[in-house]
Amino acid sequence: MRGGKDGKVIKPGDPKHSELFRRINLSPEEKDFMPTDGKPPLTASEIRVIELWIASGASSSLPAMEVHGAPPLLASEQPMLPLTKDYRSQLPLITSLEHELGCTWFLARENPQMD
Numbered sequence: 001m002r003g004g005k006d007g008k009v010i011k012p013g014d015p016k017h018s019e020l021f022r023r024i025n026l027s028p029e030e031k032d033f034m035p036t037d038g039k040p041p042l043t044a045s046e047i048r049v050i051e052l053w054i055a056s057g058a059s060s061s062l063p064a065m066e067v068h069g070a071p072p073l074l075a076s077e078q079p080m081l082p083l084t085k086d087y088r089s090q091l092p093l094i095t096s097l098e099h100e101l102g103c104t105w106f107l108a109r110e111n112p113q114m115d
Helices: 019-024 044-055 088-101
Strands: none
């Protein structure tokens, strides 16, 4: 994998020596903490999925939920699509994205956080 100006951030097969893994495990107060720009820290489940993904070789085509040993992600940790008037014409695209990304999309009206 290509890295940034400081080199590779992921060492496939070795999460403990991967810069990405180091940074997502830092305290939010630390300079190198990721994610940046005031975004919330990753959950323990999200960090574990990334650790297992790197350990398994960091395949760019492996969906998160297919990483061996990955914990299930909570609905709040999964991406959501905005509710539109008629999304049915987009179902093939939605299904394709779900498969590609290894996630399940929730409609806004089905989101318990929207109540």
